[in-house]
Amino acid sequence: MEMRQLGKLWPVSALTLGGGGLGQIWGETTRDEAVATVRAAADAGITLFDMAPSYGRGEAEAVMGAAFDGHWPEGLRVTTKCMIGGRHFPDVAARLEASLVRSLATMKRQRIDIFFLHSNICPDGYVYGRDPDFAHHAAVTLSAFTDIVVPAFEKLKKKGLIGAWGITGTGLPRTIMEVLRSGPRPAVVQAVTNLLDSPGGMRFYEEPAEPRNIIRTAQNNDVGVMGIRAVQAGALTLAIDRKMDDNEPEMRDYARAEPFRALCREIGEDPAIVAHRYALAIPGVDTLVLGVKNRAELASIVDAAAQGPIEPDLVKRIDALRLNFQVPRMPIDGEDML
Numbered sequence: 185m186e187m188r189q190l191g192k193l194w195p196v197s198a199l200t201l202g203g204g205g206l207g208q209i210w211g212e213t214t215r216d217e218a219v220a221t222v223r224a225a226a227d228a229g230i231t232l233f234d235m236a237p238s239y240g241r242g243e244a245e246a247v248m249g250a251a252f253d254g255h256w257p258e259g260l261r262v263t264t265k266c267m268i269g270g271r272h273f274p275d276v277a278a279r280l281e282a283s284l285v286r287s288l289a290t291m292k293r294q295r296i297d298i299f300f301l302h303s304n305i306c307p308d309g310y311v312y313g314r315d316p317d318f319a320h321h322a323a324v325t326l327s328a329f330t331d332i333v334v335p336a337f338e339k340l341k342k343k344g345l346i347g348a349w350g351i352t353g354t355g356l357p358r359t360i361m362e363v364l365r366s367g368p369r370p371a372v373v374q375a376v377t378n379l380l381d382s383p384g385g386m387r388f389y390e391e392p393a394e395p396r397n398i399i400r401t402a403q404n405n406d407v408g409v410m411g412i413r414a415v416q417a418g419a420l421t422l423a424i425d426r427k428m429d430d431n432e433p434e435m436r437d438y439a440r441a442e443p444f445r446a447l448c449r450e451i452g453e454d455p456a457i458v459a460h461r462y463a464l465a466i467p468g469v470d471t472l473v474l475g476v477k478n479r480a481e482l483a484s485i486v487d488a489a490a491q492g493p494i495e496p497d498l499v500k501r502i503d504a505l506r507l508n509f510q511v512p513r514m515p516i517d518g519e520d521m522l
């Protein structure tokens with residue numbers, strides 16, 4: 185499998201196996217099938233596994249522990265995450281370490297290669313109009329991130345419990361980009377990477393999402409990029425494989441993506457495969473996180489990645505659909521070009 189440099193860290197496979205499918209967030213599977221999928225991913229050359237205790241209430245990490253039983257093959261790396269909000273202050277450091285220790289025990293590891301803050305990062309004083317209580321559970325202000333969260337991460341590095349730390353870049357875009365330009369910077373950012381440029385249900389703010397500006401800013405500042413949501417939680421597939429209300433963001437995106445599915449029908453291709461190949465070709469993306477839940481889904485995307493970059497003419501046809509159109513935010517002092 186193709187290897188790519190992850191920021192300033194180390195080379196990783198172009199595909200990363202994510203924990204959402206293993207934890208049954210993206211439809212049903214079984215523990216045995218999930219374990220077999222992990223082993224098949226390693227056999228296929230995937231070297232990075234992206235986990236979190238929130239994926240199936242620990243199920244995804246339990247799958248990882250069962251797959252290798254403490255005997256991880258040489259060269260395999262793993263991430264985990266922790267979500268905090270205003271209610272967790274001032275005990276943030278203790279919560280981060282407790283979550284990390286549980287993940288280590290569940291996955292039968294001595295160290296996590298990258299530990300992610302899974303929370304939104306927002307400006308000081310920001311109010312989430314869609315859900316004012318969201319910040320209480322799952323967001324941190326920029327000053328709290330800088331003054332409290334980053335030092336806690338650095339202490340975990342000194343203890344040898346983590347190799348590096350990163351952020352999930354789904355908070356306020358302008359704040360995420362400020363973090364990526366400032367120091368100490370995260371080693372890696374997880375950024376939305378799909379042809380809709382949509383974070384779907386992960387977006388809790390009113391402003392436009394700016395995933396490609398986030399990716400560009402990371403690339404310009406030597407921050408590794410892990411692309412997430414290549415098929416936007418099923419919106420870019422033939423059919424969403426779980427019951428959802430028509431008003432949910434993913435279902436609205438599914439309806440919006442009908443011209444893309446029509447194009448795929450015209451060229452005789454599976455939209456999920458085309459969506460993954462499109463995401464892999466977005467400049468600045470070092471590795472693409474897969475949400476697969478079984479070996480068949482994994483094999484189809486591994487085979488697609490082996491085909492190489494998506495054809496430029498097809499990229500142009502997809503972009504011409506203008507499915508990623510957003511009312512842009514006016515950059516301040518050219519900030520997005522830094």
